[in-house]
Amino acid sequence: MNLLDFARGPGLQGALAIFLFGMTWRLAGILLLRRKTDFSVARTGDWWFGAFRLIVQRSLPRREFASATGYPLALSYLFHIGLVIILFGLNQHILLLRTYTGISWSNLPSGLVNLAAAVTAAAMVALLIRRLSHPVLRLISNFDDYFSWLVAFLPVATGMLAVAHLGGRYENLLAIHILSAELLLVWFPFGKLMHASLIFLSRGTSGALLTRKGAAI
Amino acid sequence: MSSLAGIAVSVVAAPALPSGNAHAVLHEILTMLGQLADGQPGGAIDLRGLPLNNADFAILRDQLGRGEVSASVQAAGRLEILETAIPGVWWHTHYTHDGDIITEIIEITRFPDILASQHADISDGLSRLQQQLGKASGAKEESHV
Amino acid sequence: MSETLEQNLRSHGISRRAFLKYCTTLASLLALPPSAATAMAAALGKAQRPSVIWLSFQECTGCTESLTRSNSPSLEDLIFNSISLDYHETLQAAAGTAAEQARENAMREHYGKYILLVDGSIPLGHGGAYSTVAGVSNLDTLKKVAAGAAAVVAVGTCSSFGGLPMANPNPTGAVAVSDIITDKPVINVPGCPPIPVVITGMVAHFLTFGALPETDLHKRPKVFYGDTIHDRCYRRPFYDQGKFARTFDDEGARNGWCLYELGCKGPITYNSCATLKWNEGTSFPIQSGHGCLGCSEPGFWDKGSFYQPLSASTWHDIPALAIAAGAGVAVGAVAAVVSRHRQDSTSQSPTNGEK
Ligand code: SF4
Numbered sequence: 001m002n003l004l005d006f007a008r009g010p011g012l013q014g015a016l017a018i019f020l021f022g023m024t025w026r027l028a029g030i031l032l033l034r035r036k037t038d039f040s041v042a043r044t045g046d047w048w049f050g051a052f053r054l055i056v057q058r059s060l061p062r063r064e065f066a067s068a069t070g071y072p073l074a075l076s077y078l079f080h081i082g083l084v085i086i087l088f089g090l091n092q093h094i095l096l097l098r099t100y101t102g103i104s105w106s107n108l109p110s111g112l113v114n115l116a117a118a119v120t121a122a123a124m125v126a127l128l129i130r131r132l133s134h135p136v137l138r139l140i141s142n143f144d145d146y147f148s149w150l151v152a153f154l155p156v157a158t159g160m161l162a163v164a165h166l167g168g169r170y171e172n173l174l175a176i177h178i179l180s181a182e183l184l185l186v187w188f189p190f191g192k193l194m195h196a197s198l199i200f201l202s203r204g205t206s207g208a209l210l211t212r213k214g215a216a217i
Numbered sequence: 218m219s220s221l222a223g224i225a226v227s228v229v230a231a232p233a234l235p236s237g238n239a240h241a242v243l244h245e246i247l248t249m250l251g252q253l254a255d256g257q258p259g260g261a262i263d264l265r266g267l268p269l270n271n272a273d274f275a276i277l278r279d280q281l282g283r284g285e286v287s288a289s290v291q292a293a294g295r296l297e298i299l300e301t302a303i304p305g306v307w308w309h310t311h312y313t314h315d316g317d318i319i320t321e322i323i324e325i326t327r328f329p330d331i332l333a334s335q336h337a338d339i340s341d342g343l344s345r346l347q348q349q350l351g352k353a354s355g356a357k358e359e360s361h362v
Numbered sequence: 363m364s365e366t367l368e369q370n371l372r373s374h375g376i377s378r379r380a381f382l383k384y385c386t387t388l389a390s391l392l393a394l395p396p397s398a399a400t401a402m403a404a405a406l407g408k409a410q411r412p413s414v415i416w417l418s419f420q421e422c423t424g425c426t427e428s429l430t431r432s433n434s435p436s437l438e439d440l441i442f443n444s445i446s447l448d449y450h451e452t453l454q455a456a457a458g459t460a461a462e463q464a465r466e467n468a469m470r471e472h473y474g475k476y477i478l479l480v481d482g483s484i485p486l487g488h489g490g491a492y493s494t495v496a497g498v499s500n501l502d503t504l505k506k507v508a509a510g511a512a513a514v515v516a517v518g519t520c521s522s523f524g525g526l527p528m529a530n531p532n533p534t535g536a537v538a539v540s541d542i543i544t545d546k547p548v549i550n551v552p553g554c555p556p557i558p559v560v561i562t563g564m565v566a567h568f569l570t571f572g573a574l575p576e577t578d579l580h581k582r583p584k585v586f587y588g589d590t591i592h593d594r595c596y597r598r599p600f601y602d603q604g605k606f607a608r609t610f611d612d613e614g615a616r617n618g619w620c621l622y623e624l625g626c627k628g629p630i631t632y633n634s635c636a637t638l639k640w641n642e643g644t645s646f647p648i649q650s651g652h653g654c655l656g657c658s659e660p661g662f663w664d665k666g667s668f669y670q671p672l673s674a675s676t677w678h679d680i681p682a683l684a685i686a687a688g689a690g691v692a693v694g695a696v697a698a699v700v701s702r703h704r705q706d707s708t709s710q711s712p713t714n715g716e717k
Contacts, residue, residue: 009677017686028694092673110604261396292380317643335378
């Protein structure tokens with residue numbers, strides 16, 4: 001069994017198992033916690049609306065802070081959208097997802113995906129530079145921040161190399177790319193990448209609570 | 218499924234844009250031709266070993282053109298040799314028995330070696346001719362008797 | 363016996379010019395500069411009639427078919443089949459003890475100089491009893507004949523890497539030639555079957571230069587296995603644009619789009635099919651509308667379905683994943699119960715509870 005066989009077979013199976021185990025563990029652990037009973041009288045009944053509103057609101061820059069957060073926010077949007085385009089637009093990825101879900105959709109032209117990958121990688125590097133050069137950000141960053149950045153960046157970088165057939169034999173490039181994605185899967189539930197599944201949950205919860213209390217959000 | 222003819226098949230040829238390698242080849246030819254003009258040996262370029270696409274071949278054919286000499290050799294498959302419009306530049310095309318191209322070579326020379334009769338073949342031919350004449354004259358003498 | 367190869371060819375009616383021409387195309391195939399053709403002609407012409415012994419072990423005869431079934435006899439065919447091949451179980455006219463005798467003679471006469479070609483893998487299970495010729499196991503024959511060979515060419519994927527006989531669970535304990543012969547130059551010419559000119563090219567190279575050509579990490583000659591099928595595939599522009607055939611008879615298939623989605627293994631398969639092609643340059647699998655199976659790669663027989671796209675996983679045990687998810691829920695639930703318990707115990711204590 002060579003590296004690629006391992007990556008496509010047991011490697012992927014193992015990484016997915018760890019990913020699912022970690023995800024369900026953490027989500028169940030949080031969702032099954034007892035919520036404190038709120039004895040106060042609700043000010044409004046539109047909790048769902050409040051939850052939704054906060055999710056949207058917090059996803060947009062606040063006018064007061066726009067000048068300070070605009071740059072990193074724009075970069076973050078760029079690379080998140082880029083990641084979605086790459087993950088769901090490249091045929092090779094769709095074919096992989098199809099083996100698990102049984103569903104498939106038409107792919108985007110490779111040129112577009114390649115462009116998205118280039119933009120994504122550039123935005124991620126720019127954000128890392130900002131994190132390293134911004135004194136406050138640097139102070140509050142820990143291992144998790146840097147490692148999470150790395151495991152998210154590696155699949156993009158190795159994927160681009162594989163597409164370009166650059167830096168080695170293709171079977172090795174592909175194997176390394178798949179392995180890097182497996183590293184991402186394994187780390188995902190246990191590090192800050194978990195924000196992807198918790199962010200809307202926490203924002204929604206806050207939104208619902210604040211609305212119930214009648215606070216301006 | 219009554220017949221295969223019912224299935225519409227339209228093969229779209231992959232679009233070929235010049236790779237830029239044709240010009241590299243042309244410049245190599247230029248250098249070799251310069252050497253030949255100076256009385257030095259020319260050289261040869263194996264086109265098959267280079268990443269040339271159809272568009273590149275079209276450029277080469279267009280730039281080199283057709284010259285005065287064309288020769289065809291029938292020896293273990295067909296070999297076509299054309300002098301291009303640039304004297305001293307010869308285009309060899311080797312075909313398989315089925316008429317497919319297996320090798321294309323550009324040779325820079327006054328006269329391609331392969332066209333000259335080979336010494337070994339000449340002596341083979343000599344003895345063959347001697348044999349034939351020997352037989353023929355023998356037969357004549359017999360008829361005279 | 364001391365007749366040179368060229369004299370031998372001339373007695374077969376092949377002119378010196380035809381021989382020169384053959385050397386030109388051979389040099390081109392071996393990716394040597396055109397100037398090498400003259401040197402090649404000189405060396406090959408002077409070479410003694412090469413002696414080739416061909417042994418067949420656990421195989422399907424496809425490799426022999428590949429070599430002999432070209433529609434028109436080519437020069438390499440002539441050099442190979444009529445002039446040099448001293449022993450080939452399938453092709454020789456002799457049978458029984460006479461055949462064995464022919465091999466013994468060839469071995470004795472050319473000891474240390476003959477070239478040994480092997481197709482088929484060698485079964486080691488049950489003392490090699492799975493495949494024997496004249497009561498001798500393949501293992502013993504190989505060791506004996508290889509001992510006097512100047513070089514060994516493993517023809518086909520079975521002798522190169524084990525091939526189909528080695529497929530899981532490898533019932534006969536099949537191994538490749540290079541697993542057994544370690545003290546001789548061995549070159550692998552894999553493919554199921556390999557391209558004919560690649561086989562004869564190795565013999566010609568050995569005769570000209572006295573050595574086998576440069577090889578890659580799987581002992582394959584780089585000249586023929588240096589690029590992937592994908593590198594030289596004429597459908598590559600469609601791959602690069604993201605245009606794929608989704609089934610074997612859809613619009614994309616009719617338009618000649620890339621076969622990646624239909625399981626093409628071209629991107630990881632090193633061989634010359636895309637350039638040399640098959641059946642006298644007529645076509646090759648991808649040109650005929652079917653993806654590459656990867657037949658010149660080690661282990662191609664055990665890498666999952668031929669129709670599974672390269673990027674898709676080969677091992678997706680959905681129940682096992684469900685178990686992993688279930689286990690996660692269970693662990694999460696236990697964690698939640700523990701923290702609920704902690705929540706309860708803190709709220710029961712009156713001093714802390716109502717803060
Ligand atoms: S058909 Fe196969 S070898 Fe050709 S471009 Fe597509 S994936 Fe590559």
